[in-house]
Amino acid sequence: MTEANTALHADAARPSRREQILQAAAQLFAERGSRAVGVDDVGAAVGVTGPAIYRHFASKDAMLAEMLLRISERLLEGGTARVAAAxxxxxxxxxxxxxxxxxxxLDNPALITVHxxxxxxxxxxxxAQVRRLQRRYVEVWVDVLGRVHPASDAATNRARAHAVFGLxxxxxxxxxxxxxxxxAALLAAMAEAAATAT
Amino acid sequence: MTEANTALHADAARPSRREQILQAAAQLFAERGSRAVGVDDVGAAVGVTGPAIYRHFASKDAMLAEMLLRISERLLEGGTARVAAAxxxxxxxxxxxxxxxxxxxLDNPALITVHxxxxxxxxxxxxAQVRRLQRRYVEVWVDVLGRVHPASDAATNRARAHAVFGLxxxxxxxxxxxxxxxxAALLAAMAEAAATAT
DNA sequence: CCCGCTCGTGAACCACGGTTAACATCCCGG
DNA sequence: CCGGGATGTTAACCGTGGTTCACGAGCGGG
Structure with missing residues (x-):
C-alpha cells in the first residue's frame, strides 16, 4: 500500500494501468453488478489477464472499496465546496x-449505479467508512434544506434529501x-420543485 | 408447473411454505443482494434446510424470476386499474x-429494492419478460404525463416518469x-411537484 | 553489464454455493 | 392397514471464480 497516500493525486496524472482498471471495473460493475463480474472480465477489459489485477489491488473487494470511497469523497468535497462558494x-x-x-x-452514471x-x-x-462519508454528504443537504424549510425537522429534511437523490x-x-x-435542465427543474415542495 | 395458472390466487390464500420462501427471500435479497444470499440462508429464514427449497422452486433463479415477475405484474395491473378509475x-x-x-x-420496500x-x-x-412489463407500466405514466404536459414529447415524459420513480x-x-x-404525504407532495414542474 | 523492480502470464489451489441423490417421515385416501 | 405423494434431511458432486505461485520480460540506474 505504498501508493495509498498518493492515490488522490496519482489519478489526476496520466491514466495509469491502475486507473484504467478502476474505470473499466466501474463500467462492468454498473452493467452486471460487482458480484457477477469476474476478475478475468475486468482484466480482459483493459487487455490483461485476470491475475494481473493483483499487481495493482490487494483483492477484488479492495477495488470496490476504493471505488466507492472515491465516489463518496468526491461527492462530499464537491458538495461542501459548492455550498461554501454559493x-x-x-x-x-x-x-x-x-x-x-x-x-x-450525468458524468458518472456507472459510478452512481455502483454507489x-x-x-x-x-x-x-x-x-462503515463509506457510510460515514455518505452521511456527512447528506448532512450538507440537510443543513441547506433546513434553511429552506425552517419549519421542518431534520428527519423530514433527511427524507427530502434522499428523495432528491433518488430523483x-x-x-x-x-x-x-x-x-x-x-x-440536465429537466432533472434540475424537477429536483428544485421537489426539494421546495411543502 | 401445474400450479402456475393458480399462482395468482394461491398466494392470496394461507401463506403456504412456497409463499413464505418467496417473502423471506425477498427480504434477504433486498438486504444483501440476490447473489450474496445462499440457498441455505433462504431455507434457514423459513426454518428448513437449503435443498428443501427445490421442492418448491426449480432453481434459485426461478425464485428471483417469479419474484420480479409478480412485482412487475402488480405494478402494471394496479397502475392501469387506478388510472381507469380516476x-x-x-x-x-x-x-x-x-x-x-x-x-x-412503503408497503413493499424489499420488493422495490430487489426490483x-x-x-x-x-x-x-x-x-426480457420483466422489462416488457416494466415498459408497459412506464407507458401508463407516460400517457398520463403526456396529458399533463401537452407540449412535451414522449422521451421527455419517459425521463420524467423515471425521475418520479427514483424519487x-x-x-x-x-x-x-x-x-x-x-x-407518504411528503413523498406524494414532492412527487407531484416534480411531475408537474415545467 | 547486470541487479532488481515493475508488470504480466499460465497453471494450480481451494473454498463456496447451487444442485442432485438417496434415504426418512408424515399423512391422507382407498 | 397400506401405499404413495408431499415435504425434508444429510451427504456428496462439481462448476465457478478469487487467489496464490513460479516464472518470464522489459528496463532504468550503479
Missing amino acids: GDDPMAQLRTLITFQVDFA DRDLGSLADEDA VNSTPHSAGRLPRRRT | GDDPMAQLRTLITFQVDFA DRDLGSLADEDA VNSTPHSAGRLPRRRT
Missing part, C-alpha cells in the same frame, strides 16, 4: 447542490434517450 | 398514480426514521 442565500445553495448532483450523475447498489457487498469496515440518480435508468442538456 | 382529469390520474406508487413502495437492483442477475428470457422508490434508503403517514 453565498448565504439558502435557495442559491440548494440550486448549486442540485446542479452539482445532476452533473455528477448505491453494491455497497452491501463490501467488508464491514469499508462499508437525480434515476439518470442511469433512462439515460441516452434524451440529449444531455435537456436531461 | 376519470378523465389528467391531474387526478397523476395523483392516483403517485399515491399508488408511494403506497406500494431495480437484481434485474441484471436474471436469465435473458425472464429479464418515490428512495423510501427503502430512508425508511423507518419517519412515521409512515408523514413519509
